[in-house]
Amino acid sequence: MLNERENWLRAVQFQHPEWIPCSMSFPPAVWKVFRHDLERILLDHPKLFPEYREGSVDFDETPPVYRQGEYYRDNWGCVWRNIQDGIEGQVVEPPLADWGALTTYRPPDPSTKTERGERDWDQIAREVEERKKKQLLTWGQGERLFDRLYFLRGFDNLMMDFATDDPRLPELIGMLTEYELDLVGRWLELDVDVVGFHTDIATQKSLMISPAKFRQYIKPMFTTIFQTCRKAGKPVQLSSDGRVLEIVDDLIECGVSVHDPQLRANTLDGIAGAYKGRLCAKVDLDRQSFPFLGPEQLRAQVKEVVDRMAAPEGGLMIWAAISAADVPLRNIEALCEAMEDYCLS
Numbered sequence: 001m002l003n004e005r006e007n008w009l010r011a012v013q014f015q016h017p018e019w020i021p022c023s024m025s026f027p028p029a030v031w032k033v034f035r036h037d038l039e040r041i042l043l044d045h046p047k048l049f050p051e052y053r054e055g056s057v058d059f060d061e062t063p064p065v066y067r068q069g070e071y072y073r074d075n076w077g078c079v080w081r082n083i084q085d086g087i088e089g090q091v092v093e094p095p096l097a098d099w100g101a102l103t104t105y106r107p108p109d110p111s112t113k114t115e116r117g118e119r120d121w122d123q124i125a126r127e128v129e130e131r132k133k134k135q136l137l138t139w140g141q142g143e144r145l146f147d148r149l150y151f152l153r154g155f156d157n158l159m160m161d162f163a164t165d166d167p168r169l170p171e172l173i174g175m176l177t178e179y180e181l182d183l184v185g186r187w188l189e190l191d192v193d194v195v196g197f198h199t200d201i202a203t204q205k206s207l208m209i210s211p212a213k214f215r216q217y218i219k220p221m222f223t224t225i226f227q228t229c230r231k232a233g234k235p236v237q238l239s240s241d242g243r244v245l246e247i248v249d250d251l252i253e254c255g256v257s258v259h260d261p262q263l264r265a266n267t268l269d270g271i272a273g274a275y276k277g278r279l280c281a282k283v284d285l286d287r288q289s290f291p292f293l294g295p296e297q298l299r300a301q302v303k304e305v306v307d308r309m310a311a312p313e314g315g316l317m318i319w320a321a322i323s324a325a326d327v328p329l330r331n332i333e334a335l336c337e338a339m340e341d342y343c344l345s
Contacts, residue, residue: 004050005137005193011314012194012235012258012280020310020343021282022048022318024335028066029086033325035059041329045336047344051136064116065089074116075108078151087324094154099168107175110183115143121186128190137194140187140234142225145199146208146218148176162213173221180225188232194257195229195236202242204265211246219250226255237282241265248274260284260319263305272308281309282317285335291326295334302338318343 002010002018010017031038039057042049064072068085071092082089096102112119131138144151149172150158161169187195201208201218209218226236235257243265244251251259258280261271264287275281283305290298302318309316320335 003135005135008137008317009193009235011317012237014277014280014313014315016312017314019345020306020316020318022320022339022343024048024320024322024332024339026322027086027088027324028062029084030322030325030327031057031059032062032086034329037329038332041333041336045340047340048336062086072116075113076115076148076152077105091151091154094150094152094157096152096172097154097157099166102168102172105175107179110179110186125190128192138190138192140184140190140192140195142180142184142187142195142197142229145176145180145197145221145225146201146240147199149173159208162209162217169217173217177221177224180221181228184225184228188229188234192234195234197225197236197238199238199240200242201240202244202265204242204262206243207246208242211250214247215250219254222251222254222256230255230257241284245270245274248279252279258282258317262286263301264288268305268308275315276309277311277313277315280315280317282319283309285318285320287321287323290320290322290331290335291324291328293331295330298331298334299338299341302335302342306342 007017007019008021011021042052043054062085065080065082065088066086068082070082072080074080077095078091079093080089081092096105128138153161184195207214229236236255237258238256239260241262244261245266256279260282262284271281271283285301305318318339322332
């Protein structure tokens with residue numbers, strides 16, 4: 001029988017996994033409200049949460065930019081503001097709103113800093129080795145890409161940069177690319193199994209920029225970074241919200257190995273047509289429906305995705321993101337049971 005690491009890699013590489021990898025996620029706001037009741041659900045479903053241990057989550061811990069009313073400056077110089085406790089805030093003061101600041105701007109040092117904290121590569125190396133000894137999947141975190149650009153410039157400014165082909169835009173993208181290559185190189189030295197990136201680049205209706213602008217400015221950056229991982233024999237997981245169907249072919253060409261298309265934004269028809277048999281889809285279930293559907297409807301949603309997307313060779317994962325505490329516990333339980341029944345059995 002395959003272990004979780006082997007099965008995950010087989011699913012990504014279309015090499016006949018034994019089950020469909022599936023997962024759930026919970027922001028601090030959900031833990032704050034449901035506390036031990038949520039913990040009990042995780043403990044009752046060890047097949048779905050094999051690494052969870054009782055007491056391992058501090059229900060009241062709220063990281064920076066998740067604290068209501070707080071302003072916080074991260075290591076990139078972006079000032080964040082939060083208006084809802086336990087949910088990530090947004091950047092309200094971009095450090096490069098004025099292009100003149102670019103001449104003296106320096107990104108954080110990836111040898112010592114994360115986006116919001118300190119980085120100890122010796123400790124990270126020990127943690128990676130410990131996971132390897134346990135035959136667990138090891139991850140490199142490539143951080144943010146397109147979203148980093150609008151954090152730095154401000155959203156409206158960045159959209160105008162693309163619309164006007166601002167001559168300083170390639171310099172900004174080049175700076176981010178060099179940062180990412182430095183960071184990725186450090187993860188590859190640790191021989192992690194996979195490198196993950198985040199790059200929200202779309203709304204629920206379309207890309208934030210045209211496909212042509214994506215191919216002109218962003219695709220070369222993606223290709224440079226992702227192919228560095230692929231040439232080292234490491235798959236690339238890309239997480240990005242919104243409707244991205246117009247650029248799935250481009251993502252494949254860039255070197256993406258697994259992507260998480262949102263079910264509501266891309267539709268099951270769209271995902272099946274663009275991904276099945278071509279790019280491993282970590283289907284992001286319709287999180288906006290979770291508060292409103294009943295348990296049986298949620299089971300049906302999971303079953304429909306599996307029925308439409310599953311194949312013996314692999315290429316499918318399922319993810320349920322519980323985004324806020326308005327999702328009833330019975331629905332969280334129903335999603336757990338459905339994923340166990342349709343993905344893990």
